[in-house]
Amino acid sequence: MCFDRGYQMIDTQIIQFEVIVLLITWTTLLYFQKSKTLNNDVDITYFTQFIKKNGGNHLSHLTYMQDKDVYWAQEKQVAFIYKIIANKAVVLGDPLGDQVLLKRALVEFNDYCQKAGIKPIYYQICPENMQYYHELGYTFRKIGEEGIVSLDTFSLTGKNGAKLRSTLNKFTRNSYTFRVLQPPYSKELLQELTSVSNNWLANKKEKGFSVVAYSDDYVSNFPIGVIEESNGRIVAFATIATDYKNNVTIDLMRKHQESPAGTMDVMFVHILNWAKGNGYNSCSLGMAPLANVGQSKDAFFSEKLLRIAYEKGNKYYNFKGLFYFKTKFATNWEPKYVAYTKSPFPVILLQLMMLINSDANRKPKLSIDMIKKLFLIKKEGGLS
Secondary structure, eight states: OHHHHHHHHHHHHHHHHHHHHHHHHHHHHHHHTOOOOOOOOOOHHHHHHHHHHHOOOSSGGGGGGSSSEEEEETTTTEEEEEEEETTEEEEESSOEEOGGGHHHHHHHHHHHHHHTTOEEEEEEEOGGGHHHHHHTTOEEEEEEEEEEEETTTOOOOSGGGHHHHHHHHHHHHTTOEEEEEOSSOOHHHHHHHHHHHHHHHTTOOOOOTTSOOOOHHHHTTSOEEEEEOTTSOEEEEEEEEEOSSSEEEEEEEEEOTTSOTTHHHHHHHHHHHHHHHTTOOEEEEEEEETTTOSOSTTSOHHHHHHHHHHHHOTTTSOHHHHHHHHHTTOSEEEEEEEEESSSOHHHHHHHHHHHHTOOTTSOOOOOHHHHHHHHTBOTTSSBO
């Protein structure tokens, strides 16, 4: 197979590449710890009014984590959701708002960043807008695919839905129930959700930026789907965000470690049926990182390395498991890209990892362990 030959061809290059990356990282380590600032704090009330009027996307709800800033362009008709890391402004998704003004808004934000000595990076942009970034000199790398469920065709009937129907029926027989709760929430409910979240986390730390983290304030902005035992005890929950364009996103998902196998399958089925019954058009399942990246023998070398991370890095992050889970439901897959200019791609990957691995209460920090995770390097050297 072409992909197998690709492995053989780049084996020696990988070792050289690791050394180069480590040298680059070592010489810039101190510099990366000092981030510039732009000071564009978020007025959540105004932001909510803006997306209700203009619509958001599958990432816009993450603004409510309040670990990012918003730059308003074109007289507040376009919004850039971003976070600063070193000398980069990493924009989460495509800018929101009046898409007719998108190109001018990109130029405006570029000028703004240039005056501040900062380079913009766009993370998880959509294919239909790539022409505008291209005209401004951006380079692209694919970083995954977003799973989307077309709700008008979603159904558990037929052979394809047999396994999910069986799981759903088992939960029904065992007296598990599902319901969607609406804010505002009581203190007692939030305490129960916190308990489920903490149980799921165990000794892990929350992440940030493009990966949602639990907080009472955050979940209080959204409807919440819950699965309960017969005694009313919540064993799993998921927040349901809307883009105000008749689409929803299954957002923060947490379950108790003692919940039955298949709990999240049942959660997804119920939420998709709920969304379909409430007239929504589609449901985003979020991005599956590195899914279908670097498969071609003609792919960029950096994307081939990402493919190796996808294939061999599952002890650090469950890339394959997440993609497989979403394939149970997704009817469409949309590629997502990172757009950047005049920066080494390995450095950008490290900075993205720093953002994602730091929640709102922790400053992004680069560590040697993070570098090893990125390039799948064992302690004794070489690829793991």
